[in-house]
Amino acid sequence: MTSTDTPASLAEIRDEFLELPEEERLQLLLEFSNELPALPAHLVDHPELQERVVECQSPVYIYVEVVDGVVTMHATAPPEAPTTRGFASILAQGLTGLTADEVLAVPDDYPQSIGLTRAVSPLRIAGMTGMLLRAKNQVRRKR
Incomplete structure (x- = not known):
C-alpha cells in the first residue's frame, strides 16, 4: 500500500497536520479529541457490540457499520485520554462515508504518516494503528 491509496478524507486530515509546524500538531490532535462524534443510541444501549482496542492503554472501543457498502465508524475513548481520543x-x-473497499485500501501505516511520531509515544501510535486494523477487520467481516 502506498500513500496514494489514502482516501481523500484521510489525506486531507494528514495534510492538515503536516502543514503545521511540528510543535502545533498536538494542539490539532486535541481539537480532534473534542470532535469525537457521540455514539448513537443503539450502541450506547448495547456496549457488547463494541470491540475493545487492546493496543490502547486507555479503554477504547470501536464499532463499524457497513450499510449498502458504506462504512460508518463509531468509537469511544475517555476524555482524560485526549491523545487517544483524538486518534479515534x-x-x-x-x-x-467511505466504501468498504476504500477503507480496506487505507495504508496500515497511516498513523505514522500524519507527522506525530516525534510528538507522541510509540505506544500511542501503536494504539491508533490497532484502531485502524480492527476497523478494517470489522469491515472485512461485515461487507
Missing part, C-alpha cells in the same frame, strides 16, 4: 476521532471522521 481522526479515524471515525476519516473512515465514515
Whole structure:
C-alpha cells in the first residue's frame, strides 16, 4: 500500500497536520479529541457490540457499520485520554462515508504518516494503528 491509496478524507486530515509546524500538531490532535462524534443510541444501549482496542492503554472501543457498502465508524475513548481520543476521532471522521473497499485500501501505516511520531509515544501510535486494523477487520467481516 502506498500513500496514494489514502482516501481523500484521510489525506486531507494528514495534510492538515503536516502543514503545521511540528510543535502545533498536538494542539490539532486535541481539537480532534473534542470532535469525537457521540455514539448513537443503539450502541450506547448495547456496549457488547463494541470491540475493545487492546493496543490502547486507555479503554477504547470501536464499532463499524457497513450499510449498502458504506462504512460508518463509531468509537469511544475517555476524555482524560485526549491523545487517544483524538486518534479515534481522526479515524471515525476519516473512515465514515467511505466504501468498504476504500477503507480496506487505507495504508496500515497511516498513523505514522500524519507527522506525530516525534510528538507522541510509540505506544500511542501503536494504539491508533490497532484502531485502524480492527476497523478494517470489522469491515472485512461485515461487507
